[in-house]
Amino acid sequence: EAQVTQNPRYLITVTGKKLTVTCSQNMNHEYMSWYRQDPGLGLRQIYYSMNVEVTDKGDVPEGYKVSRKEKRNFPLILESPSPNQTSLYFCASGDREGYGYTFGSGTRLTVV
Amino acid sequence: AQTVTQSQPEMSVQEAETVTLSCTYDTSESDYYLFWYKQPPSRQMILVIRQEAYKQQNATENRFSVNFQKAAKSFSLKISDSQLGDAAMYFCAYKASNTGKLIFGQGTTLQVKP
Numbered sequence: 001e002a003q004v005t006q007n008p009r010y011l012i013t014v015t016g017k018k019l020t021v022t023c024s025q026n027m028n029h030e031y032m033s034w035y036r037q038d039p040g041l042g043l044r045q046i047y048y049s050m051n052v053e054v055t056d057k058g059d060v061p062e063g064y065k066v067s068r069k070e071k072r073n074f075p076l077i078l079e080s081p082s083p084n085q086t087s088l089y090f091c092a093s094g095d096r097e098g099y100g101y102t103f104g105s106g107t108r109l110t111v112v
Numbered sequence: 113a114q115t116v117t118q119s120q121p122e123m124s125v126q127e128a129e130t131v132t133l134s135c136t137y138d139t140s141e142s143d144y145y146l147f148w149y150k151q152p153p154s155r156q157m158i159l160v161i162r163q164e165a166y167k168q169q170n171a172t173e174n175r176f177s178v179n180f181q182k183a184a185k186s187f188s189l190k191i192s193d194s195q196l197g198d199a200a201m202y203f204c205a206y207k208a209s210n211t212g213k214l215i216f217g218q219g220t221t222l223q224v225k226p
């Protein structure tokens with residue numbers, strides 16, 4: 001089954017404790033991206049990658065890191081999480097043909 | 113910079129009726145794609161319909177259709193014969209060709225009344 005798998009689905013952590021949210025896709029998509037969703041703001045792009053070893057900042061990259069060492073994986077790293085990073089996070093992947101992105105199931109992150 | 117605006121935070125429709133959700137966008141690109149995504153309470157993002165900017169014909173997927181006005185930079189979604197399962201948040205999104213950047217609007221919450 002074609003899908004984007006992100007883990008974990010729920011995470012509660014404390015301020016300053018490094019965490020990684022994993023994302024993997026099995027569709028051989030070139031594009032991968034991370035979004036955060038906050039009420040009234042829609043989905044805002046954090047980082048995106050157009051291919052292996054190629055990453056670009058989205059609209060809200062501060063406080064986040066990503067890497068794309070393999071085509072299928074695109075982890076999101078929060079080196080020192082803060083409460084303002086409490087949000088719903090989505091990973092997504094897509095192809096060059098503009099058929100839209102396929103989204104993971106989301107990760108609800110709470111930083112206390 | 114490209115932007116996407118959904119000016120209706122909430123909409124409601126009676127079951128079996130038709131509703132139209134509005135979306136406008138701003139871009140200087142000529143080659144791009146537009147999308148409508150549905151997010152039900154399960155929070156899963158589901159692609160509803162897509163439109164290629166170079167195609168003048170409006171996209172249609174079963175009960176869902178769009179009114180794409182390229183000159184006006186408008187991309188509305190029409191849902192016909194609304195069903196209770198259509199209740200969700202709907203997001204309009206824009207993607208320029210050959211970029212990985214997908215830009216979303218703020219979303220419209222659609223309520224379907226029985």
